[in-house]
């Protein structure tokens with residue numbers, strides 16, 4: 001972002017002070033949607049860097065938009081002020097905002113506020129908060145006001161490992177500029193900010209797109225680009241045959257959900273390789289899906305007839321299933337590997353080197369740590385996922401509220417769709433079925449993972465508009481509709 005600031009300033013008529021004005025205006029636009037009451041007491045805390053400069057401009061714009069009770073507190077603990085901070089301090093002079101300076105903690109005693117705008121330190125944070133900064137932040141948190149942070153909550157690192165003990169601002173919402181900070185996607189960030197929103201401030205988008213980055217947020221346009229329309233004169237053979245190896249006596253539902261999702265995501269043919277005990281349920285629930293009986297003596301006779309094989313949901317951990325997995329590896333065809341198939345790998349790490357290239361592993365956090373070792377923070381976990389994806393030449397789709405698709409070339413695609421209504425068993429089985437379906441339809445492993453993650457969460461988002469909980473089968477049933485919506489955006 002810093003490079004994009006510099007590029008935009010150097011190559012467009014926009015100056016840095018203009019950019020700060022854009023940022024402040026974008027902040028106010030978002031803030032005033034949430035906080036329409038112009039009579040509330042608003043305290044704007046400003047450091048002396050550019051984050052503080054934003055805070056000063058925000059205070060001025062709020063005041064000129066009709067907010068009546070704005071107090072600006074300039075935090076002056078002896079740091080040098082930035083040029084744009086100085087300009088905005090002058091511009092504040094003609095407004096109705098009341099300005100105070102905090103030179104030491106003695107100056108904060110009588111402060112009260114309904115709303116705090118935190119513009120003390122932003123992305124310039126280069127070390128954890130200590131001394132007066134830490135104490136001031138503690139004081140602000142104790143005000144029990146609703147805190148809106150500008151760009152980054154003071155004390156929160158935008159990237160890198162987050163300290164175990166967070167002592168920064170506890171924001172209700174962070175309104176950040178142009179791109180989300182990578183650390184907002186990790187669960188640890190919930191202590192720093194309950195919500196975040198990204199606002200456009202007019203940085204040069206072409207330049208941002210051209211910048212090298214290993215992290216990409218998946219956008220609807222990416223999914224639209226990947227998704228291919230179904231063709232005239234196509235037939236079921238055009239959309240591939242997927243084999244779902246899943247289910248066991250007590251977990252047959254996993255196989256059904258996975259097969260159901262595979263069907264609704266468009267595979268031409270789907271076969272469930274499940275124990276005989278699942279046959280009646282399969283035929284009753286999913287008459288379109290074919291059955292291949294699975295027991296310890298059965299074999300997949302002709303693996304080449306399947307364009308995609310998914311293995312793991314509700315499979316069970318046993319020696320028989322370990323042998324089954326090994327035989328699948330011998331086919332040397334990319335697999336979708338989920339749930340118990342990952343747990344089997346966790347118990348037999350030597351098998352990892354035999355995973356066929358371009359396979360897709362879809363662990364949730366526990367499966368991931370069982371396979372690759374315990375991690376005590378998400379930054380490290382994602383770094384391990386990236387390294388292992390490169391080393392094993394596979395896609396690792398690390399599932400969470402925000403999922404991370406780690407490609408074999410080291411790139412990480414972050415999925416933002418999905419919501420807490422989806423936090424229910426079987427949801428991952430559905431994701432696996434969707435991926436298998438896309439692989440059967442000839443999408444690459446990376447594209448299939450990106451598209452599946454996006455559409456899975458999007459289906460959940462649509463359903464959550466009218467439901468507090470959405471079940472896995474509801475999501476599976478919604479997939480085809482979401483794909484249809486997406487294809488409408490294709491030119």
Ligand SMILES: NC(=O)C1=CN([C@@H]2O[C@H](COP(=O)(O)OP(=O)(O)OC[C@H]3O[C@@H](n4cnc5c(N)ncnc54)[C@H](O)[C@@H]3O)[C@@H](O)[C@H]2O)[C@@H](O)CC1
Nearest residue numbers: 005020023049050051121122123124125126127128129151
């Ligand atoms: N081009 C621009 O002018 C733009 C800048 N923007 C704002 O600029 C911010 C970044 O501004 P700056 O780079 O000036 O940095 P900050 O305003 O975040 O921080 C100011 C200074 O604080 C010091 N500092 C870092 N960690 C500290 C700690 N733990 N305790 C005490 N002091 C510490 C550093 O020396 C840093 O230079 C962004 O977060 C955003 O709010 C936006 O206005 C967008 C455009």
Ligand SMILES: Nc1ncnc2c1ncn2[C@@H]1O[C@H](COP(=O)(O)OP(=O)(O)O)[C@@H](O)[C@H]1O
Nearest residue numbers: 364399400401418419420423425426427428429
């Ligand atoms: N709060 C949430 N926000 C977004 N996605 C969620 C949320 N809770 C669950 N999901 C999604 O649901 C899936 C759960 O997968 P998993 O834990 O493997 O489920 P199961 O093993 O029960 O099938 C993941 O794809 C995850 O991203």
